[in-house]
Amino acid sequence: MAVLKVIEILASSNxxxxxxxxxxxxxxxxxxxNIRSVYVQEHSCVVDNGDITQFRVNVKITFEVK
Structure with missing residues (x-):
């Protein structure tokens, strides 16, 4: 049986x-x-003067604890 742990991370990109x-x-x-999977929980954007300037995600990353 594997032991898995989940962490939550916020990241962005232009x-x-x-x-x-x-x-x-x-x-x-x-x-x-030992990262096994990533689940994208939320999407959001930063808007400046009507243009999207940054894409943001809130993800859950699952990894195996050895």
Missing amino acids: ESWEDATRNAVKEASKSVK
């Missing part, structure tokens, strides 16, 4: 929500090993 999700996983993997 390009897209997908890129923001990749940024979250990339940063988490610097200190967390």
Whole structure:
């Protein structure tokens, strides 16, 4: 039986929500090993003068504890 843990991370990107999700996983993997999955919980944007300037995601990252 595997023991799994879930952490919540907020990340952003100037390009897209997908890129923001990749940024979250990339940063988490610097200190967390054995990442198994990522669940995108929320999407949001920053708007400036009618243009989207930043994409934000709130993700849950699941990893195995060994």
